Structure formats: structure tokens, C-alpha cells
Amino acid sequence: MTQAAAAITVRTTCPYCGVGCGILATPQADGSVAIAGDPGHPANFGRLCSKGTALGETLSLTDRLLRPRIEGREAHWDEALDLVAGRFREAIQAFGPDSVAIYGSGQLLTEDYYVANKLMKGFVGSANIDTNSRLCMASSVAGHKRAFGSDTVPGNYEDLEAADLVVLVGSNLAWCHPVLHQRLLAAKARRPQMRIMLIDPRRTVSAELTDLHLPIQPDGDIALFVGLLRHLAAAGAATDFASKYVVGTDGAVAAAAAWDIARVTEATGLAPTDLETFYRWFAETERVVTVYSQGVNQSATGTDKVNAIINCHLLTGRIGRPGMGPFSVTGQPNAMGGREVGGLANMLAAHMDFSPETIERVGRFWKAERMAETPGLGAVDLFAAMAAGRIKAVWIMGTNPVVSMPDADAVRDALKACPFVVVSDMTERTDSAQLAHVLLPAAPWGEKDGTVTNSERRISRQRAFLAPAGQAKPDWWIITQVARRMGFGAAFPYETPAEIFAEHARLSGFENEGRRDFDISGLLGENYDLLEPVQWPVREKSVERLFADGGFYTPDGKARMLPIEPPPVLNPAPGRMVLNTGRVRDHWHTMTRTGKTARLSAHYAEPFVEIHPEDARRLNIRKASLVRLARGDSETVVRALLSERQRKGSVFAPMHWTGQFASKGRIDALVAAKVDPVSAQPALKMSEVTVEPWRTSLYGFFVALERPRLDTDYWAWAPAPRGTRGELAWRAEPADWSAWIGERFHLDAKTKMSSVGDPRSGRRSFAGIRHGQLVFALFVSPDPVPVAREWIVGQLSVEKVDGLKILAGRPGADMPDSGPIVCACHAVGRNVIREAIRRGCPDVDAVGAATKAGTNCGACRTEIASLIRSEAILT
Structure with a gap:
């Protein structure tokens, strides 16, 4: 790379959560990339979270898929594309269009999504194209459409800063949307009278700086907000807004009439005084924003939860004006962009549904040969159909369903049984890619151009700042090439993402005339390369606010309040606990990107389960021991993290760890494939599992310059600044430690190995040093290994180590241990x-x-x- 090239800074957008932060990426002369927040981007104003800050460390070619592969062998693009097109065409001819499917991702750019949706719904003739956004946002989509007539998020990020009360519901904003959380805390620092409260079964870190935390019983949200609606009606908080712009008010309030404080207390497990405080704050505060995320959406009653929240805002008219409204924050960088182009199986492009009128309209615009006429299969049903043999060919794009889907073992088995599996991804080392017949190298973030839409409806450009590595291609190009080979070339003439975006914008305004919320036709004619972040709708006449004066996208222009009935209290069967899955601060989804950087792996280096100390004592689970979680034939083995933050009777485990990083860490294998009947979103937050100690005779911890061969009964590894680190466990101790180490660690004749043991405690330490540098260290113990892990990890970077201190597993008094x-x-x-x-x-x-x-x-x-x-x- 030349010095001239190194001087160019590119404005792009972060590829992680739905906050949609602006990034300044500056390639350096040494091949690295300097990453900084974009001070001019209205989502983050220069702020970045830990994941965004570390993006430059995730761009290595380690584990990158650089060439197409067919059945494990390298292939040319033409051969791979011909095979994909041919096998899809054969399946359609033999079994019909519904025998093929695409499973996409919120990691796709809008242009990628648009072309994939057009291919399936307009030319294959099937709506069997769904996305992992089904796992995080489908209930919010359904709730919006029931209330507003459209999938419209009415709020802006500025509303959180302008509100006098911000209610976080099922949202660990501090970890999952950190930049937005920092904006909120900065606003509270400026206006200390602002109140922030958290509704969550766990006392997450988001509770630390709040004014009130309600540790609600799992699935108690509907009862809480139905009770709030009753209180608002009784307190006279209904406004003229509801009488002018809302229908269904009387029915919704009547359905809530029986939910007094006593009944809500029983259903939520909350103290009556805390309920009364929350209800009073909401009733007396005009500027209220309710922020909700996966804790609301990922439920078998997720859509009703969304509408229960929206009902309270509609009744009080707290919507569409600064500092107020229901606010759904998306989990993925382009979950909303995918919804805009019809990426969900039950939607058409440009926020149109499957009605005869819209099917005809979209078909006419596309000049489609065979429009899909009915919704397709949602994610859970799609993989169930695959297991039943009805899906003969599937194309997975930029996601890892063998880890992220509920009942993940069944998803793995379904893919194994599918006659033809295609995976487009940046890496071949995902659990899903291992099952592909064809692997297509997709260009990742940093190597491709397009747009994404964040949680506040803001479209931003994602710009390339690196040349594609190897033979990697952007997803839109790959899909276009397959479409042409399937005989649809005239409808897929695209040579640039700008052409796709222009068609997308034209369709958004086609026969719209203000009847549909999504309209970006006002961007036609804008310079795509210079496009600035902009919120939709963008018509000839700009729209500052949505719904402040009604104008909902229903036939009569009025919003709908729905009568909502809370579900029965969730009582797990005897001997079982409720499993709540979620995320940690520094990792992203299934770690394809964040798993590359030691910095992001240091906070939590292995999969874990958070359990209340009283539950741990009852189950004889010791601190830092290994725990077996099971549902049916599926099991995971993870580390015990005892915490009073966790609600008694339930456990929490993050969903990030894959079969590439841990022996038995795929937590979604334990999640039942139960879905919301309206949105088809799975209930990832509340499966019943058994929890018990995992019996082991020996624990181990290692660091090494090179990753060893991992084949112990339990293992988990993570990158270290100059090598790897990991945790191990054995059911039975190896007979010969020297032979065991020699077979697994990469040692040579120049490496001097030493060891020390304590027969009374059963602890042993091993170290290999070459020319003064630590090559590996291994510590074993009958109990969880008590060593200074971060200090040991740091010793891999030391030019000349002290062998005795290494074997002791901790520094001396002159070298304090910094801790986790x-x-x-x-x-x-x-x-x-x-x-x-x-x-x-x-x-x-x-x-x-x-x-x-x-x-x-x-x-x-x-x-x-x-x-x-x-x-x-x-x-």
C-alpha cells in the first residue's frame, strides 16, 4: 500500500448493532486500518463502543474464505455460480418454487437484500426468503403494523435525550447499544431531574445508573403494561389525541379493567410500592420514551407485549413529538433496511404486504415473471420444512443458523439432510459453513459498498476502504450472477450498488402518494457516493415528524389500540429453571468478527451461565465450576458465574459461543422452537432447562503462542495478544503428561519444558520456554484453576520471562495482578x-x-x- 493511499480517510458505518454509528476508516501504509468515530454522523457524533473501536483488529485474512469451494475443493466462480443456478433451477422444475429458500441476515446491505428479495419473490415465485431479523425484530414489526398500519418506528435518538422519563424494557442498552446508552447518560448528567428506569428480570449493568429497577418475572411485561393502561385510564391521563386519532380505546381499556395492583403484583413478582412508583411516574410525566428490545420481542407473546406498550403511548398521546414515544431499538446494523425491501417472508418490498393490489403493483414494477402470491416460511418453519424434506435447496447469506437459531441441533440436522446447501460468507469456519456443499466468498465490511438503515430510520452509506481480498465478491453481485444464470438476466442488469439503490428508491415512491410510510423517492438524483445520513421518509416534501397529528397508515388514518390479555404466569416444571439468552458487551452474534480480537475476548473468554448464589447452593454448583444445561437430548457445558444480579429460579447464558470456540457452548441448542403466533418470532428468552454440576476430575487453563489441538472433554479458547488462551477439563487425568502436552502443543527441540506439582492439592503447572520467551503454560487442578489469568496471558508478550513465576501462576508482590x-x-x-x-x-x-x-x-x-x-x- 502506498503512502498516498494511506492518507485517505473513508466515511462509513459500523457493521454491528442497530445504532448505526458513523466510522472514519483510514488505511495505513503498513496494511492496518485506523478506526475512529465520525464526529459528523448524527447517530454517534464521534462516539464508538468497544466493538467499534476494535474494528481495525478484525480485518485480518485469518480464517477468511478467499475462493469459491465446491464439496471442499477450490473452484472457479463460473463453475460455482453455474452449479448454484443449476441446482436451484432443477429443484424448482421438479418440486416447485417453494422447494428452494434463501436465509439472509441483518449483516447484508440494503442493496444485497433488495436483489435477493426480487429474485425469490418476483422470479422464482416463492416468498421463502427470511432472515435472522426474524429472531430479533419480527414482533416489533407485527406490533407496529397492528397499531400504526405500517412498520414505522416513530422516534428519533434525540427523543431519548429530550425525555423526562426513559423506560428501558427488556433492553440491556449499556451493553447491546452502548453508544446510545452513553448519549442517554450524558443527557441525564446535563439534566439530573431526568429519570431512567429499567424493567428486566436481571439486574444488568444498565440498572447501575437508573432511578428504578423492576426485576420483573419472565414474561410479566404484558401484565405490567396492561396494569399501567388501567392506571392511566383511571388517573384521567387519556388525551384528545386518543379521541381524535385512535380507535379501539374503549376495548383496550375495558380489557385492562381487572388488572389492579394486586393482580399485577402476582403476575410480575414486583413489589406493589415499585409498581405504584412506576405508574405514577408514567402518568405524571408527559415526555416519556419507552425503549424496548429483545427482552420484549423474543417471546411467544412478543407482539402483544409491543402493543401493550404502544397502547399506553396512544392513550396519552405521547407519540410523534420530541421526547416521547415507543422506541424499538434493532439488534443488527441493517435489520430495518432488510424490512424496507421485504427481507421477511411475510412482506413485499417497500413496506408492502401480500394483498392482491400490492402483489400486482410490485410485479408490474419489476416486470416479474412469476410473483409470489402468499407469504413464505418464517425462519423456524423454514428449517422445519427442510428437516421434513420439503426444502431441496437453501442459500444462507452472512449468518450462522446452526448457532443462532432456536433448537439449533435440529437446525444442524436439517442442513445435513438438505440435498443442496449454499453458504455465502466471509469465512469458511462457521458451524453452518461446515455443512455447505458450495461456499461462496462474500466481501465483508470494509470491502463493499451499499447502505444500511439504523433504528431511527436513518439511512447511511457503508463505503469500501479496502480492496476485496482474494476472489471475494459483494453479495449483490453474487445474487445477480445467479439470477442471470437462471434465465432472469433482463431483470438483473446491475453493475453497481448505486443502480440497485436507485431502483429501490423508485419502487418506494411508485404509486405511493403518501399512502405508505416508506418512501425515499426524494433521494432520486442524489449522488450515491456522496449520500449523507438521512432519515426516511424522504419525499419531495420532507417529513419532520411522524404521527404527531395522526396520519397513521391505516384505511381511516387512525391508530389502533388492541385489547391485550396477559398470559398465565410462567411456572417452570419441577426440577427445571427458565433459561434467558442474550449478549455480552464485547462480542457480536456468533463471533465471526469479534472472535478474532484478543481485546474483545478478554472480558469474557469462555461461555458461562449466570446463576443466583442461592440456586447454586441448592444445586451444589460451586463458583467457577462447570455446569451442564440440558433440554431433551441437547446439552451445553459452561462456566458458572454466581451473581445476585440474576433472578432466582432462572439463569442467563450468552448466545455467542460456537463449535469453533467451545466444545459445548452453543446455547441456542437448548432453546425450544416456540414462536409468537402473530410474528413467528421465536421465544429465545424463556426455555425450560435442567441445571446441574458437570462432574470433572481435573480443570485446566493454558496460554500458548499457537493454538493447541483441543480434544479434552471440555474446552474453550480465545485469542490472546500474542497467541491463544483457553480453559480445559478432563473426566479422567492423562496417564502421561509429557506425552499429552507433546502431542497437542507445538513444541520443538529448542523449547525447554519444566513443571512443578503439589501432591496434596493435586495442582500441577507446566511451562515451555524458548530463548527466554514463553511458548506455552498449562495449569491443572482438581478445582477451578486459581491463577492470575490476565498476567499469564501478558507473559506471552514478554521477551524474557521468569520461569518460576510462570509456574507459580501469578506475579510477585512487585508485579501486581490487574485482574479480569x-x-x-x-x-x-x-x-x-x-x-x-x-x-x-x-x-x-x-x-x-x-x-x-x-x-x-x-x-x-x-x-x-x-x-x-x-x-x-x-x-
Whole structure:
């Protein structure tokens, strides 16, 4: 790369969550890329979270898929594309259009999504194209459409800053949307009278700086908001807005009449005084924003939860004006963009549904040869149809359903049984890619152009700043080439993403005349390369606010309030606990990108289950021991994290770990494939599982310059700054440790191995040193290994190590142990933060001044606040 090329900074958009942060990417002369937040982007104004800050560390070619592969062998693009087109065409001819399917991803750009949707619904003639957005946003879509007549998110990020009460419902904003959370906390710092409250079964880090936390019973949200509706009606909080612009008010209020405080208390497990406080705050505060995410959507009653929330805002007219409204925050960078082009199986492009009128309209616009006339299969039903033999060919794009889908073992088996599986991805090392007959190298973030739409309806450009690696191609190009080979070339003439975007914009305005919410026809004629972030709708006449004066997208222009009936209280069967799945701060989905960087792996380096200490004592589960979670024939083995943040009777486990990173960490294998009847979104938050100790005779921890061969009964590994790290466990101790180590670690004759053991405790340590540098260290113990892990990991980067200290597993008194990493940006450990607190740092800013923790992205500030609180309790 030349020095001239290194000087160019490209404005692009982050590929992680739905906040949609602007990024400044500057390729460097040494081949690296400097990443910074874009101060001019209205989503983040220069802020980035830990994941965004570390994006430059995820761009290596390690594990990249660089050439097409057919049955494991490298192939030319023409051969691979011909095969995909031919096998899809053969399946359609023999079994009909519904025998093929596409399963996409919120990682796709809007242009990719548009072309895939057009191919399936307009020319294959099947709506069997769904997306992993079904797993996170489908209930919100359904709730919006029932209430507003359209999938419209009415709010803006500025509303969170302008509100006097922000209610977080089933949203760990601090970890899952950190930049938005930092904007919220900054607003509260400017206006301390602002109230923030959290409704969540767990006391997540988002609760640390809130005014009230309601530790609600799982699935108690509907009862809570139905009770709120009753209270608002009784308190006279209904406004003229409801009488002018809403229908169904009387029926919704009547359905809520029986839900007094006593009944809501029983259904939610909340204290009556806390309920009364919440209801009073909501009733007396005009500027209220209710932010909800996966804790609401990922439920068998998710759509009703969404409408129960919206009902309260419609009754009080708290919608469409600054500082108020229901606000769905999306989990993926382009979940909303996918919805705009019909990426869900029950939608057509440009926010149109499957009505005879819209089918005819879209077909006429596309000059479609064979329009799909009915909705296709949602994600769960799609893989069930595959298992039943009805899907003969499937194309998976940029996602990993063998890990992320509910009942993930059944999904894996369905893919194994499918006659033809195609996977387009940046890597061949995903659990799903391992089952593909054809692998197509898709260009990842940094190598392709397009647009994405964030949670506030803001379209931003994602621009390439790297040349495609190997033979990688953008997804829209791959889909277009297959479409042409299937005989649909005239409808797929695209040579640039700008051409696709222009067609997408034309369709959004086609025969619209203000009747549909999604309209970006006002962008036609704009320079695609120079497109600035912009919120839709963008018509000839701009629209500042949606729904402030009605104008809903229903036949009569009025919103709908629905009568909502709370479900029965969730009571797990005897001997079972409720499993709540979710995310951690520094990892993203199935770790295809974040799993490459040591910095993001340091906070949580292996899969875990969070369990209340009282439940742990009852089940004889010790701190840091291994735990077996099971449902039916599916099981996982994960580390026990005892925490009073966790509600008794339920457990929490993150969904990120795959078969590539852990032996038995695929947590969604335990999730039942139960879906919401309206949205078809699976209930990923509330499966029943058994929880018990996983019996092992020996635990282990290792660091090594090269990843060893991992074949123990339990293993989990993560990258380290100069190598790898990992946790191990054995059912039976190896007979010969020297032979076992020699067969698995990459040692040579120049490596000197030493060991030390304690016969009484059963602990042993092994280390290999070459020319003064640590090659590997292995620590084993009958109990969870008590070593200073972050210090040991750091020794891989030391030019000349002290072998005795390595074998001891901890530094001497002159080299304090920093402890587990809390601040990923500056690698600040828990012990360093605690020491700063003990020396007199009274608040988060003071800790930051002393240690730098929390001074970059801010995502760890709530965790620092928690440490301050815990130290205050101890003293």
C-alpha cells in the first residue's frame, strides 16, 4: 500500500448493532486500518463502543474464505455460480418454487437484500426468503403494523435525550447499544431531574445508573403494561389525541379493567410500592420514551407485549413529538433496511404486504415473471420444512443458523439432510459453513459498498476502504450472477450498488402518494457516493415528524389500540429453571468478527451461565465450576458465574459461543422452537432447562503462542495478544503428561519444558520456554484453576520471562495482578479499578482519571459504577 493511499480517510458505518454509528476508516501504509468515530454522523457524533473501536483488529485474512469451494475443493466462480443456478433451477422444475429458500441476515446491505428479495419473490415465485431479523425484530414489526398500519418506528435518538422519563424494557442498552446508552447518560448528567428506569428480570449493568429497577418475572411485561393502561385510564391521563386519532380505546381499556395492583403484583413478582412508583411516574410525566428490545420481542407473546406498550403511548398521546414515544431499538446494523425491501417472508418490498393490489403493483414494477402470491416460511418453519424434506435447496447469506437459531441441533440436522446447501460468507469456519456443499466468498465490511438503515430510520452509506481480498465478491453481485444464470438476466442488469439503490428508491415512491410510510423517492438524483445520513421518509416534501397529528397508515388514518390479555404466569416444571439468552458487551452474534480480537475476548473468554448464589447452593454448583444445561437430548457445558444480579429460579447464558470456540457452548441448542403466533418470532428468552454440576476430575487453563489441538472433554479458547488462551477439563487425568502436552502443543527441540506439582492439592503447572520467551503454560487442578489469568496471558508478550513465576501462576508482590479485564479499550483490570476506589476515587470519572478505565467508549462505565457500589458495601 502506498503512502498516498494511506492518507485517505473513508466515511462509513459500523457493521454491528442497530445504532448505526458513523466510522472514519483510514488505511495505513503498513496494511492496518485506523478506526475512529465520525464526529459528523448524527447517530454517534464521534462516539464508538468497544466493538467499534476494535474494528481495525478484525480485518485480518485469518480464517477468511478467499475462493469459491465446491464439496471442499477450490473452484472457479463460473463453475460455482453455474452449479448454484443449476441446482436451484432443477429443484424448482421438479418440486416447485417453494422447494428452494434463501436465509439472509441483518449483516447484508440494503442493496444485497433488495436483489435477493426480487429474485425469490418476483422470479422464482416463492416468498421463502427470511432472515435472522426474524429472531430479533419480527414482533416489533407485527406490533407496529397492528397499531400504526405500517412498520414505522416513530422516534428519533434525540427523543431519548429530550425525555423526562426513559423506560428501558427488556433492553440491556449499556451493553447491546452502548453508544446510545452513553448519549442517554450524558443527557441525564446535563439534566439530573431526568429519570431512567429499567424493567428486566436481571439486574444488568444498565440498572447501575437508573432511578428504578423492576426485576420483573419472565414474561410479566404484558401484565405490567396492561396494569399501567388501567392506571392511566383511571388517573384521567387519556388525551384528545386518543379521541381524535385512535380507535379501539374503549376495548383496550375495558380489557385492562381487572388488572389492579394486586393482580399485577402476582403476575410480575414486583413489589406493589415499585409498581405504584412506576405508574405514577408514567402518568405524571408527559415526555416519556419507552425503549424496548429483545427482552420484549423474543417471546411467544412478543407482539402483544409491543402493543401493550404502544397502547399506553396512544392513550396519552405521547407519540410523534420530541421526547416521547415507543422506541424499538434493532439488534443488527441493517435489520430495518432488510424490512424496507421485504427481507421477511411475510412482506413485499417497500413496506408492502401480500394483498392482491400490492402483489400486482410490485410485479408490474419489476416486470416479474412469476410473483409470489402468499407469504413464505418464517425462519423456524423454514428449517422445519427442510428437516421434513420439503426444502431441496437453501442459500444462507452472512449468518450462522446452526448457532443462532432456536433448537439449533435440529437446525444442524436439517442442513445435513438438505440435498443442496449454499453458504455465502466471509469465512469458511462457521458451524453452518461446515455443512455447505458450495461456499461462496462474500466481501465483508470494509470491502463493499451499499447502505444500511439504523433504528431511527436513518439511512447511511457503508463505503469500501479496502480492496476485496482474494476472489471475494459483494453479495449483490453474487445474487445477480445467479439470477442471470437462471434465465432472469433482463431483470438483473446491475453493475453497481448505486443502480440497485436507485431502483429501490423508485419502487418506494411508485404509486405511493403518501399512502405508505416508506418512501425515499426524494433521494432520486442524489449522488450515491456522496449520500449523507438521512432519515426516511424522504419525499419531495420532507417529513419532520411522524404521527404527531395522526396520519397513521391505516384505511381511516387512525391508530389502533388492541385489547391485550396477559398470559398465565410462567411456572417452570419441577426440577427445571427458565433459561434467558442474550449478549455480552464485547462480542457480536456468533463471533465471526469479534472472535478474532484478543481485546474483545478478554472480558469474557469462555461461555458461562449466570446463576443466583442461592440456586447454586441448592444445586451444589460451586463458583467457577462447570455446569451442564440440558433440554431433551441437547446439552451445553459452561462456566458458572454466581451473581445476585440474576433472578432466582432462572439463569442467563450468552448466545455467542460456537463449535469453533467451545466444545459445548452453543446455547441456542437448548432453546425450544416456540414462536409468537402473530410474528413467528421465536421465544429465545424463556426455555425450560435442567441445571446441574458437570462432574470433572481435573480443570485446566493454558496460554500458548499457537493454538493447541483441543480434544479434552471440555474446552474453550480465545485469542490472546500474542497467541491463544483457553480453559480445559478432563473426566479422567492423562496417564502421561509429557506425552499429552507433546502431542497437542507445538513444541520443538529448542523449547525447554519444566513443571512443578503439589501432591496434596493435586495442582500441577507446566511451562515451555524458548530463548527466554514463553511458548506455552498449562495449569491443572482438581478445582477451578486459581491463577492470575490476565498476567499469564501478558507473559506471552514478554521477551524474557521468569520461569518460576510462570509456574507459580501469578506475579510477585512487585508485579501486581490487574485482574479480569473490565475496560477493553485500555485493558484495565478489575483489581486496578478496585485499588483506585480504595485509594479514594469516589465516582466513575475519578476512576477514569486515575486508571483511564471508561474514558474511551464508555461501555464499561456502568460496570465501574457497580464496583464502586460493591466496594462501598464492603466498607
